[in-house]
Amino acid sequence: MRYRRAPTLDPLERLERVQRVTDTALSHLSVDDLLDELLERVREILDADTAAVLLLDESRNELVARAAKGIEEEVERGVRIPVGKGFAGRIAAEREPVALHKVDHSTVLNPILFQKGIRSLLGVPLVAHGDLVGVMHVGTKSRRRFTKDETELLQLVADRVALALRVRLSDRSRVVIEAFQRTFLPEVLPFLPGLRFATRYLPAATAVGVGGDWFDTFVLPAGDIVLVIGDVAGHGLPAASLMGKTRNALRAHALMGGTALDILTRADEFHRHFGEGELVTLLVGVLSGDLSQFRYASAGHPPPLVVGPEVAAFASDHGANPPLGLPQQPSFVEEEVAMPPGTSVLLYTDGLVERRGESLDSGLERLRVAGEKVLNGTALNDAITDLLERMIDGPRPADDVALMLLHRDATPATELEFAVGARARSLLTIRRAASRWLEDLEVPGPVATEIVMAVHEASANVVEHAYGPAGGTITISAKHEAEEVEVRIRDSGTWRGASRGDRGNGLKLMRGLMDSVLVDTSADGTVVLLRRGTVA
Amino acid sequence: MAEVRLEREDETVVAIITGEVDMSNASTVRQQIAESVTPGDDALIVDLSELSFIDSAGLHAMIALGTVLNERRQQLLLCLPQGSTIRRAIEIIGLPHAVSVYSDRSGAMEAVRESAMESRPIGPTENG
Numbered sequence: 001m002r003y004r005r006a007p008t009l010d011p012l013e014r015l016e017r018v019q020r021v022t023d024t025a026l027s028h029l030s031v032d033d034l035l036d037e038l039l040e041r042v043r044e045i046l047d048a049d050t051a052a053v054l055l056l057d058e059s060r061n062e063l064v065a066r067a068a069k070g071i072e073e074e075v076e077r078g079v080r081i082p083v084g085k086g087f088a089g090r091i092a093a094e095r096e097p098v099a100l101h102k103v104d105h106s107t108v109l110n111p112i113l114f115q116k117g118i119r120s121l122l123g124v125p126l127v128a129h130g131d132l133v134g135v136m137h138v139g140t141k142s143r144r145r146f147t148k149d150e151t152e153l154l155q156l157v158a159d160r161v162a163l164a165l166r167v168r169l170s171d172r173s174r175v176v177i178e179a180f181q182r183t184f185l186p187e188v189l190p191f192l193p194g195l196r197f198a199t200r201y202l203p204a205a206t207a208v209g210v211g212g213d214w215f216d217t218f219v220l221p222a223g224d225i226v227l228v229i230g231d232v233a234g235h236g237l238p239a240a241s242l243m244g245k246t247r248n249a250l251r252a253h254a255l256m257g258g259t260a261l262d263i264l265t266r267a268d269e270f271h272r273h274f275g276e277g278e279l280v281t282l283l284v285g286v287l288s289g290d291l292s293q294f295r296y297a298s299a300g301h302p303p304p305l306v307v308g309p310e311v312a313a314f315a316s317d318h319g320a321n322p323p324l325g326l327p328q329q330p331s332f333v334e335e336e337v338a339m340p341p342g343t344s345v346l347l348y349t350d351g352l353v354e355r356r357g358e359s360l361d362s363g364l365e366r367l368r369v370a371g372e373k374v375l376n377g378t379a380l381n382d383a384i385t386d387l388l389e390r391m392i393d394g395p396r397p398a399d400d401v402a403l404m405l406l407h408r409d410a411t412p413a414t415e416l417e418f419a420v421g422a423r424a425r426s427l428l429t430i431r432r433a434a435s436r437w438l439e440d441l442e443v444p445g446p447v448a449t450e451i452v453m454a455v456h457e458a459s460a461n462v463v464e465h466a467y468g469p470a471g472g473t474i475t476i477s478a479k480h481e482a483e484e485v486e487v488r489i490r491d492s493g494t495w496r497g498a499s500r501g502d503r504g505n506g507l508k509l510m511r512g513l514m515d516s517v518l519v520d521t522s523a524d525g526t527v528v529l530l531r532r533g534t535v536a
Numbered sequence: 537m538a539e540v541r542l543e544r545e546d547e548t549v550v551a552i553i554t555g556e557v558d559m560s561n562a563s564t565v566r567q568q569i570a571e572s573v574t575p576g577d578d579a580l581i582v583d584l585s586e587l588s589f590i591d592s593a594g595l596h597a598m599i600a601l602g603t604v605l606n607e608r609r610q611q612l613l614l615c616l617p618q619g620s621t622i623r624r625a626i627e628i629i630g631l632p633h634a635v636s637v638y639s640d641r642s643g644a645m646e647a648v649r650e651s652a653m654e655s656r657p658i659g660p661t662e663n664g
Binding site: 512 | 559
């Protein structure tokens with residue numbers, strides 16, 4: 001068998017070739033243009049007929065054709081090669097250059113190569129900072145033995161490509177990840193007087209892409225608060241998109257009403273029907289609108305840690321607790337946690353309690369001990385930081401960690417202040433917050449209802465008249481002293497005339513229900529001051 | 537946020553509203569109720585006694601509905617227990633003659649039957 005052997009390069013020519021592929025002008029190109037240009041140059045320099053780059057898809061452990069010259073079909077057909085299989089797969093698995101002098105079914109997986117009449121192949125791994133990024137290869141239609149010089153030159157190009165890809169892809173994936181994080185984390189934490197939340201998301205130290213942990217919390221129309229924490233196996237965009245899908249489906253399941261168990265069962269059915277066997281664990285909790293009771297159901301998720309004024313314990317975790325979507329519908333169990341004032345509940349993903357070489361039970365015990373010390377209701381965000389320091393070695397955890405801490409205040413606040421967007425849908429939030437606050441203060445029911453109605457009317461006036469379409473905020477501040485409640489409803493808008501007749505009724509209603517109603521309009525906006533004695 | 541349950545007794549439509557009605561859903565609720573009344577009906581009873589909240593926009597929607605029905609010689613009767621906050625709100629705002637208030641559904645039903653026998657519009661209401 002005769003091989004065409006490339007002539008040995010003289011040093012000057014070699015240098016010139018190296019310069020062509022390390023040309024700094026290339027650094028300004030986009031990933032696609034860079035690959036395009038480099039592959040063309042590589043093909044010329046090595047006198048090859050084809051040149052191609054395959055990138056590693058970590059989630060599937062496969063190589064995907066990304067750019068090619070001379071065998072463009074490889075990219076067009078979206079060729080995927082499992083790591084370890086065939087020519088490119090072998091390079092990826094061994095992370096070593098491979099030269100092939102016989103191209104057929106037995107040596108390569110991709111039929112396009114031999115269909116195109118490729119007889120010899122040379123491939124090198126794309127490695128950046130020790131991580132495999134993909135594979136680059138060149139092919140010739142004539143039989144050819146590639147020299148050591150040529151192999152080194154191809155590896156030099158590959159190293160440059162790998163670095164560029166690493167930087168640019170991570171730039172791009174960061175943008176995508178941030179976009180995802182924005183969509184999968186709750187837009188706003190529910191606001192309810194007497195209840196405080198803190199949340200945290202820590203990506204794993206080794207994670208390349210975003211992980212599959214998430215949490216969500218929202219208030220249902222009837223006033224119950226839903227808390228969800230879940231974990232989708234894997235990393236990167238596939239995990240993130242499954243998480244997004246599961247999260248949104250769960251909001252829909254919750255909106256249908258029912259108990260935590262009902263919601264979890266729907267999620268299980270959903271995953272069994274629409275999932276593709278991915279491992280998803282999930283915990284759904286429902287906190288009653290009066291904050292007195294927390295009920296949850298879990299699918300493969302560790303139990304919530306409940307820290308009361310006196311004890312720290314895990315909510316009981318008996319019964320079947322398999323992950324979502326198993327072929328046979330398991331019977332999930334609903335647990336109940338009493339929430340007397342001063343109780344904290346911590347929901348978390350298993351990354352918090354898993355440590356190499358440690359059993360899950362010891363991990364849980366470490367969490368219980370740390371939680372007992374730290375979760376006492378003061379400064380929730382600081383408490384989470386403190387807890388993470390105790391639980392995690394080093395700056396970042398080995399696996400992703402998502403945390404959601406809620407705390408029911410031990411004593412009712414005599415003052416209340418919050419701001420919401422001046423939108424019709426904020427009115428429900430305002431009513432909930434006001435009733436919750438008045439209930440904690442033990443203001444008699446009928447009086448509380450009338451105060452809530454008056455506060456609502458004042459706020460509805462702001463929604464309708466204070467701002468233009470650009471919107472603004474409504475600030476509610478209230479205090480309770482000497483058996484009187486005083487509520488200020490403030491906006492910073494310029495009122496457009498009360499155009500519709502029904503709004504006159506709003507003021508009439510406020511005056512009829514409250515002991516006094518004062519409206520103060522200045523250049524800064526309008527303040528409505530409501531006063532009402534709390535003795536029934 | 538609010539649910540409307542519809543029942544019918546002869547030529548009377550009974551709409552029971554539960555949940556909360558405010559400016560964000562008042563017109564939807566009004567529309568839902570209005571669509572349940574056919575031209576052949578004598579009266580519409582709207583039962584607000586299970587409602588947990590209604591604001592002035594919601595009450596305005598009820599009043600407007602009463603006015604429209606009145607033009608068609610159909611009656612609107614509201615049900616609200618004595619002493620409830622919503623009833624108080626209605627008393628503060630005041631109702632036009634086209635809308636009357638009863639403490640419960642049976643009282644409202646009886647008023648409808650009486651007016652049908654007398655074949656004249658329903659007379660003065662409990663609260664005038």
